[in-house]
Amino acid sequence: MPIDATQPYDDQNIFAKILRGEIPSRRVxxxxxxxxxxxxxxxxPVHILVIPRGAYVSWDDFSANASAEEIAGFVRAVGIVARDLGLVAPGYRLLANVGGHGGQEVPHLHVHMFGGQPLGAMLAR
Incomplete structure (x- = not known):
């Protein structure tokens, strides 16, 4: 169910629970x-989620409220993961859904990283 990206942060969302170790994840x-x-x-074939450790609902919340260090650290982490997984040379896609129209389902900023095959058009036509 899409969420409202302007809502307050919910510390009971699934990614907050993953960060706290309450729900297991296959971390890379x-x-x-x-x-x-x-x-x-x-x-x-490759579908990774990258999330900041901070409590940010969406890309909008993160870009408006995170410190410069948090933003730089998060963006660098995305790049490190892409390089570590060998995705740079063949190519990959990043996707951050924001709010209802964007299809965001978890109220914690997350970036999907897709790769491992040709991914086709950016949006269905």
């Missing part, structure tokens, strides 16, 4: 700024 990377793990319902 973590540092002080971000955690990256396999999506439980992958849509491509």
């Amino acid at each position: 990377y973590e540092d002080e700024w971000a955690v990256a793990f396999h999506d439980i319902a992958p849509l491509a």
Whole structure:
């Protein structure tokens, strides 16, 4: 169910629980700024979620309220994961859904990283 990206942060969302270790995840990377793990319902051969450790509902919330260090650390983490997984040379896609029209389903900023095959058009036509 899409969410309202302007709502307050809900610390009971699934990604907050993953960050706290209450729900297991197959992590591929973590540092002080971000955690990256396999999506439980992958849509491509490689489907990783990258989330900031901070409590941000959406990209809008993050870009408006995160510190410069948090933003830089998160963006660098996305790049490190792509390089570590060998996705840079063949190519990959990043997707951050925001709000209802964007199809956001979890009220914690997350970036989907897709790769491992040609991904086709950016949006269905």
